[in-house]
Amino acid sequence: GKIYKGQLKNGIPHGSGILFFPSDNTFEGQFVEGKAHGMCVYKNKDNTTSYYGTFANGLKHGCFIITPDDSKTIFAKFENNESVEFTCLEKSLNANELSSKPAWVKSWNKNPKNP
DSSP: OOEEEEEEETTEEEEEEEEEOTTSOEEEEEEETTEEEEEEEEEOTTSSOEEEEEEETTEEEEEEEEEEETTEEEEEEEETTEEEEEEEESSOOOGGGGGGSOHHHHHHHHOTTOO
């Protein structure tokens, strides 16, 4: 099963922590009463795929940067686990390429706590 290392409240994840999956994937971020809440990062075991974004009450909610491999970058905006906006670039981005991102990603990068 999964292994959790981090802050607990009444025996359940609450605060900062990392979930380790049997597949060696990791989920790191903030938890409230056992559910992901706030900024979180999910990575597969060889770091070729990652999801970086905000969760609310265990659901994807807000802006996400998804890197499925070294050849593309996906920007997605979620509301209650449903994708409401999606942009896929057929290449990886570096910090100098911020101007090619959608406007909502640019504003999110300036203030990641308030997507």
